[in-house]
Amino acid sequence: MKIKIAVFGRKETIDKLNYYVEDQEDIEITPFIFTNAKETIELIEKAVMCDIYLFAGTLPYLYAKEKIDKKRLPAVQVACDAYTILTSFYRLQNAHNKSLGRFSIDVLNHNHVKEVMTELAMHDHPIYTYSYGEDRELDIDRIIKHHEDLWNDGKIDYILTSIEEVAERLEKNNIPAFCMQIPKINMENAIERARETAKLNQSKSVQIVSGFVRIKDYELLTADKGELFAQNLLLELQQILLKFGQQTRSSVLANGNQFALFGTRGILNYITNHYRDFPLLLEIERTLNITVEIGFGLGLTAKQAEDHAKLALETCKHSENSNCYIVNERKETIGPLGVEKHFNASQLYRALIHKAKLNNELSYNFIDFIKLRNNEPFSANDIANYYRVTKRSAERTIYKLLSGEVIKAVGEEKPYQKGRPRKLFKITI
Known part of the structure; x- marks a missing residue:
């Protein structure tokens, strides 16, 4: 399986x-091109079908960092390090005939400049360093003003910048500026780090699933019907859950007046295959004539899965009816499951035709697909199975829907022990 970067x-x-990886068959690059690095903030939302995010520069990474941290995205950036500065000094001297003095430079970390200056014994050279990694928030205008002030004061003869946009704006103001070029080895190292990180993520064990099931308002029911009645209900509920445990190869443990479930692939397959109807919830209601709350949590550790299951169970409190929610490893809440969800089919059809540019047949089929799944989250694999097409063809449809803003990413599932997680999507109509 190719690693999508x-x-x-x-x-x-x-x-x-692309040139450096053209002979590497295990890598596929999906480009997200910008002219302004700030566009990365929006572009990152479209990279939902990829295994890892690689930023070819410090600036796009800094703009995207908040979303990277919030969504816990696997990310790698091409280093702008001491070697980058050293090779830039070499180009200044040999390609541009510039002396290494009377210039200003901006970098993420000023220590890299100090390393190079120490290595080259440039102790007496007038160089002004601006380290934007020390700023509370990134501000291109502040960096440009720093360089312009030095130029206007006659302290420098040119600028060396690590940011293309800074160089472009300075040149428009007739101030000589040179942008650092990323060395080949730095690009190759970044690609290798991306490959290794993606492989590590793919080799992680299957997600652990934890769940909690409880009778809603159990104390009130006990006070109304009596302790014996309530205890018998718990015993009948336990029998239903034990049967569910055998079906999904999961463990069921009694914990006071609620039950805990633990499993991996079996229970995860059940959840992802029953977003629409969720038979467990229906069976409990029909058999015991009670209101029940079910919360499932996904995680890479048992503790994480348990904590997320507790969050899902808390979400159930907001409704008087029986319901079930899932909180995945990114703390995204999915649900309620098994509840009919309506959507505007006419509005969706117009969006499919005019925004996603799908033809009539695909549009009608997609609407049927959404109805069948009860407007629950879906993956490219679900579309492939429904349309009976290849996964690559399904992914092309996903890209069209994302580009037309007809759908959005809402989470992911990992039904198999190996391989990347499947992104989950939902219509925006």
């Missing part, structure tokens, strides 16, 4: 990366 950068940089 989402690369964020300018066209010329991504072209270089």
Whole structure:
């Protein structure tokens, strides 16, 4: 299985990366090209079908960092390190005939400049360093003003910047500026880190699933019907859950007036195959004539899965009816499950035709697909199975739907022990 790397950068940089990996059959690069690095904030939302995110520069990574941290996305950035600065100094001297003095430089970390200056014994050279990694928040205008002030004061003869946009704006103001070029080895190292990180993520064990099931308002029911009646209900509920445990190869433990479930692939398959009807919930209601709350949590550790299951169970409190929710490893809540969800089919059809640019047949089929799944989250694999097409063809449909903003990513599932997680999507109509 190929590793899909989402690369964020300018066209010329991504072209270089493509050239470096063209003979590497285990890698597939999906380019996300920008002219302004700030566009990365929006572009990252479209990279939902990729295994890892690679940023060809410090600036796009910094703009996207908040979303990376919030969504816990696997990310790698091409290093702008001491070697980058050293090779840039070499180009200044040999390609541009510039002396290594009387210039200003901006970098993420000023220590890299100090390392190079120490290595080259440049102790007496007037160099002004701006370290934007020390700023509370990134501000291109502040960096440009720093360089312009030095230029206007006659303290420098040119600028060396690590940011393309800074160089472009300075040049428009007739201030000589040179942008650092990313060395080939830094790009190759970033690609290798991306490959290794993606492989590590794919080799992690299957997600652990934890669940809690409880009778809603058990104390009130006990006070109304009596202790014996309530205890008999718990015994009958336990029998239903034990049968469910055998079906899904999961463990069922009694914990006071609620039950805990623990499993992996079996229970995860059950959940993802029953978003629409959720038979367990229906069986409990029909057999015992009670209101029940079910919360499932997904995680890479038992503790994480248990904590997420508790969050899902708390969400059940907001309704008087029986319901079931899931909280995945990113703390995204999915549900309620088994409850009919209505949507505007006419509005969805118009969006499919005009925004996603699907033809009539595909549009009608997609509406039927959404109805069948009760408007629950779906993956590219679900579309492939429904349309009976290849996964690659299904992914092309997903890209069209995302580009037209007809759907959005809402989470992911990992039904198999190996391989990347499947992204889950939901219509926005």
